[in-house]
Amino acid sequence: MKFAIALHAPAHSPAARRALRFAEAALAGGHEIMRLFFYQDGVHSASSTVVSPQDELDTARQWREFVAQHQLDAVVCIAAALRRGELNTEEAQRYQRSAASIDAPWALSGLGQLHEAIQQCDRLICFGGH
Template identity: 70%
Template sequence: MKFAIAVFAPAHAPASRRALRFAQAVLAEGHEIVRLFFYQDGVHSASANVVFPQDESDIAAQWHTFIQQAQLDAVVCIAAALRRGVLDEQEAGRYGRPAANLPEPWVLSGLGQLHEAAQAADRLVSFGGV
């Protein structure tokens, strides 16, 4: 089965942790993840500047590692990211900001990527939406 996964919650929220565990289970069961799409406050999961206290699990780092190791398509909504200060090199330069905080393998793109993923997948599962 092919899944598209949308994450609306920031890395420190339980919904983000549940989304990560769900994504790991999807792959462990032999299914496919068409795309991970981070939207609204979920874009914070992609920021290289998220720091967790020592007594908490660093879900942002776990997302990053999981995406790299599984070689997944991880898209961050550009409008939501810009609004929340999550920028790649290109956008930081465009808006004259001093630094970028969106590392690879994350990619900024539009909401159309979520629509495309939903069309390509058998199931769209979202975590943390309103």
């Protein structure tokens, strides 16, 4: 089965951990992940500047390692990211900001990437949100 996964919740939330565990189980079960799409507060899971307390899981780091290890197509919604101060180098320069917080393996793009993934997959699975 081909999945698209959308995460709407921040890195420290139970929804972010459940999404990661689901993605791991899907790949372990022989399924394909067409695209991971991080939207709303889910964009914080792609941030390289999130620091988790020592007694908590570092879900943002786990997401980064998982995406890199499996070479997954991981897209961060550009509008949601900009609104929350999460920028890659290109956007930091464009908006004259001093720092970037999103880098490889993440890609900033628009909702069209989510729409395309929905059209190409068998199931869209969403975690978090309102």
